Amino acid sequence: MLGKRQAFPAIRRMAMAQLVKAWLTTMARQLPEQYETTIQGTFRVLYEAHRVAALRKGIMEYFHISKAGGTSWCHAAKNNGCRAQVYDSAYICQISQLDDRVRWLNNTFHAKRTGRGARWGTWGRVARDTKFPTCESRHDFAAAMGYQYFSNEFTLHEGLHDTADVRLCEQFFNVILIRDPLKRMLSHLKFVTMQMKWDYRNDTLFHNTYWGTDAAFWESFGPVLVDNYMLRGMLGEKAYHAPIGSFGPREMEQGRALLQQYDLIVDLEAGHDAVDDVMQLGVGWPHTLREIHDKDSVKAAARLNLTYEDYLPRDLDRLYEKQGPDVGFYRFGKVLVRLDSLLFSSARSLGMRPLLAAPLEELAEAPPERVACGLMRRGPRHSNSTADRWQDNEYAQRINAEMAAARKAAQEQWQKRMARAKAHKAAQAAARAAAEAAVAAAQAAVAAAEAANKQVQGGGRRAVLAEGGVGMVGGVGVGGLEGRGEAGAGAGRGVRRAMVGMAMRERAGLGADGGRALRAALREAGVHLGDPFAEGCGAGSGCGGSWAAA
Numbered sequence: 001m002l003g004k005r006q007a008f009p010a011i012r013r014m015a016m017a018q019l020v021k022a023w024l025t026t027m028a029r030q031l032p033e034q035y036e037t038t039i040q041g042t043f044r045v046l047y048e049a050h051r052v053a054a055l056r057k058g059i060m061e062y063f064h065i066s067k068a069g070g071t072s073w074c075h076a077a078k079n080n081g082c083r084a085q086v087y088d089s090a091y092i093c094q095i096s097q098l099d100d101r102v103r104w105l106n107n108t109f110h111a112k113r114t115g116r117g118a119r120w121g122t123w124g125r126v127a128r129d130t131k132f133p134t135c136e137s138r139h140d141f142a143a144a145m146g147y148q149y150f151s152n153e154f155t156l157h158e159g160l161h162d163t164a165d166v167r168l169c170e171q172f173f174n175v176i177l178i179r180d181p182l183k184r185m186l187s188h189l190k191f192v193t194m195q196m197k198w199d200y201r202n203d204t205l206f207h208n209t210y211w212g213t214d215a216a217f218w219e220s221f222g223p224v225l226v227d228n229y230m231l232r233g234m235l236g237e238k239a240y241h242a243p244i245g246s247f248g249p250r251e252m253e254q255g256r257a258l259l260q261q262y263d264l265i266v267d268l269e270a271g272h273d274a275v276d277d278v279m280q281l282g283v284g285w286p287h288t289l290r291e292i293h294d295k296d297s298v299k300a301a302a303r304l305n306l307t308y309e310d311y312l313p314r315d316l317d318r319l320y321e322k323q324g325p326d327v328g329f330y331r332f333g334k335v336l337v338r339l340d341s342l343l344f345s346s347a348r349s350l351g352m353r354p355l356l357a358a359p360l361e362e363l364a365e366a367p368p369e370r371v372a373c374g375l376m377r378r379g380p381r382h383s384n385s386t387a388d389r390w391q392d393n394e395y396a397q398r399i400n401a402e403m404a405a406a407r408k409a410a411q412e413q414w415q416k417r418m419a420r421a422k423a424h425k426a427a428q429a430a431a432r433a434a435a436e437a438a439v440a441a442a443q444a445a446v447a448a449a450e451a452a453n454k455q456v457q458g459g460g461r462r463a464v465l466a467e468g469g470v471g472m473v474g475g476v477g478v479g480g481l482e483g484r485g486e487a488g489a490g491a492g493r494g495v496r497r498a499m500v501g502m503a504m505r506e507r508a509g510l511g512a513d514g515g516r517a518l519r520a521a522l523r524e525a526g527v528h529l530g531d532p533f534a535e536g537c538g539a540g541s542g543c544g545g546s547w548a549a550a
Helices: 009-024 033-057 070-079 107-114 135-145 181-200 203-210 215-221 229-234 236-240 249-259 272-283 297-303 316-321 324-349 360-364 394-464 478-524
Strands: 060-063 149-152 173-178 264-267
Touching: 009 033, 009 324, 033 173, 033 272, 033 324, 060 070, 070 149, 070 173, 107 203, 107 215, 173 324, 181 203, 181 229, 181 297, 181 316, 181 324, 215 316, 229 236, 229 249, 229 324, 249 324, 264 272, 264 324, 272 324
Parallel strands: 060 149, 060 173, 173 264
Antiparallel strands: none
């Protein structure tokens, strides 16, 4: 047994690597019978050390490399019954008090280009805004709250001033998912592009900002996205905000050294069978990533009518070429994953299981509360605790009550915003209906005026042919024509006054934009107005010009 709190995964992997090396060289890929019992015993010791350390730690800190399966891992934690601060629709699963949020985008650059702020625009805010900056304080807060799981999507710890100080918090059961860096970067660019289109709600602004961009644009807008993102997170806060081009072989080696210390490493590219083995034997989770399909960039793009290729940097290959340190880091991680997989598959073949009380096959059919977060099921304890299980306490109850109250207040505020938006939408619909009614009334009035004018003009032509005031078709006399002309003119003036009055009455409900829309509609109907909606004009003011049928 290596230890109850630490399984020393770096030593475990070195031992496994030596066994593999000997099998490939000295043993010529044949295991001598006299070594079989000894090697099986070694596998048992290494796996049991991993299993017991996980049970004793009781809290998993998942280091979430963005666009490498992190939301799916959080969803899996929920499916396996882990206690967390919150499981929201985005499956971020962070502890808000620790401020492990991403700092992806340069808001200053974005504001200069677009005149607006950007989601995730906190690149440059180096320090965490937290009362728990150290590993010890982070652990004791999570333990006091009774959490079994949380994620960290920012950086590893205590690297605010010097990357040499960066470390994993050994108090937690540490897990990380890795992914091919080029695929990860492409996925990240697509995700940010899609989200910006959604946030802008302005296709012209979005097109003008992102169409035909190049590497230089993205190095200014999202430097961390396109320059060895995985190593930036691994090497702490200072490295995360380092200038473009700051990473080389030295940083890659430092990242590799930290990666060896993880209790569990999962390669997203390894395929479902390999990932299932690592999750089931490594964490005791019967519900794996195979069951989860949270995000689909193709469907998201279709909903937004977005063609990614039009908005990705035109010199994408230039960005790919700069990911060398991340590529070297990932290749090393793949080797560690294969060593872990060898241990776990060997443990399975030897009949070992993560949870002695229940087989994984049985737990796979059980509800999440029975799975109880697998190897985290005993729950967290303070660093100096000797208890086997976490016990509820007043501190956790108070903090949970405060967070519940904050969530309730946020929900009430959201409901008020929705009510205001609904009322505004209803008012707009009513204004549009009133405008349409006004246009219809105006068109009817114009038609009536035109009919009256035509009648007057026809009567005049008949009067010219009349003798003694009575023509061949019985037209009206000249005197009658004059009277009808005056009546028609009066009717026309009445129509014009009515239309202006209607327009003025509608302006109060329509606003300037609605007024302009009404004027445009009237012009299409053949009615012309000087500017009755000019500032300071009102019904009867005489400053709006005159209406006339074309």
